[in-house]
């Protein structure tokens with residue numbers, strides 16, 4: 306699999322490190338909202354289709370990039386730098402136990 | 406200044422090696438520049454950092470990712486967003502850059518003792534490097550002056566094309582000896598000379 310780093314261009318996936326689901330939003334450090342923490346730590350949409358992910362070009366320019374990768378076809382429709390990128394996140398709050 | 410010892414000293418064997426009977430495919434050498442520095446601009450300060458590098462070194466960095474320039478004893482290139490490597494054959498570049506890269510523009514790190522510069526030159530340079538790195542080394546994709554940040558296994562390498570068939574590779578000093586030996590093994594089949 307190739308990922309296109311916005312700075313370096315197309316590179317082998319072995320140069321990249323997966324940094325997790327890009328939909329997560331960390332609650333404020335002093336938040337007491339247990340459901341928000343539970344969502345941040347555990348809840349994943351695990352879609353069969355486009356997935357919003359954070360990767361780091363750890364074996365290259367070391368930039369963090371936001372990747373839209375299709376989990377079925379592996380087609381990456383977008384790779385943009387995290388810095389300055391619009392923060393995509395799912396708007397609906399996921400119910401515990403809900404299906405993707 | 407403190408005298409710098411090469412990490413390659415114990416394995417640096419000047420002369421011809423490998424299958425050189427049919428001609429020497431590449432020449433390997435350590436360039437030992439006096440100054441290897443890294444400039445990092447704060448976001449939005451890239452243009453001022455490039456201007457400061459130009460003021461100090463006379464090198465005009467082109468716009469664009471991985472762009473670079475080579476001029477005699479000096480070279481500079483971008484290796485990450487807002488980050489540049491600036492190299493000079495002479496010592497003292499770090500002192501001059503520290504003054505020019507003000508705290509409002511960014512930071513300057515002196516890596517002169519932290520990196521080892523290895524040069525590979527010759528008709529088979531692209532061929533040998535392609536065994537190490539998953540990067541397109543063909544001239545149209547990797548023009549003279551341009552640079553690429555990549556890795557060979559976990560050894561970081563910044564590679565600048567400093568000529569049609571010449572590349573300068575900057576690796577961590579602590580990995581330099583093992584990388585040098587690997588480069589020698591890879592060059593055996595084309596015949597190589599250590600200059």
Ligand SMILES: [Zn+2]
Nearest residue numbers: 310313362366
């Ligand atoms: Zn990159």
